Amino acid sequence: MHAFLTFPAIIGFVLLFNSFSDTFFLIYGLTVCVLILYQGQHYWKLKLFRLTGKEFDQKKNLAFFRKSKVYNKILIALMPVILLFQLYIGNWEIRPENLMAWAVFANVFAVLEYLNYYVLQISIDNMADLNYVLKHKKLKRASLAKDLESNRI
Numbered sequence: 001m002h003a004f005l006t007f008p009a010i011i012g013f014v015l016l017f018n019s020f021s022d023t024f025f026l027i028y029g030l031t032v033c034v035l036i037l038y039q040g041q042h043y044w045k046l047k048l049f050r051l052t053g054k055e056f057d058q059k060k061n062l063a064f065f066r067k068s069k070v071y072n073k074i075l076i077a078l079m080p081v082i083l084l085f086q087l088y089i090g091n092w093e094i095r096p097e098n099l100m101a102w103a104v105f106a107n108v109f110a111v112l113e114y115l116n117y118y119v120l121q122i123s124i125d126n127m128a129d130l131n132y133v134l135k136h137k138k139l140k141r142a143s144l145a146k147d148l149e150s151n152r153i
Helices: 002-017 024-052 058-077 079-089 100-118 127-136 143-149
Strands: none
Touching (some): 002 024, 024 079, 024 100, 058 079, 058 100, 058 143, 079 100, 100 143
């Protein structure tokens, strides 16, 4: 829902009341969030398909996630460049109208979402997750990361 409704609505709201040049970094971070959230939604949909016996093209989807992982890294690496661009077009000033705190938050959230899906499971969704963290004193490896390594979804 967030990938298709919440974040696009936030982007529309921001653009309705603010100039694009003042919110470029914020819009970038929100857009990266949408892309990564879509990938997560797609991954869990495929896991549901597997549980219910519904057919899907595993090879095609593995290729999608491998490519997405590379593109995500590029988008994350561009975040400092986009920040500098935002500062440049704003005459190196941080003003209330450029929503810089929200922009930093959105970009950090995108990075955390990437980590949550492709590296470590940051979210603790249930007691089993909490018990794992307490027992092992570390976060679990992300399910998508394990599935990509084992060539299965």
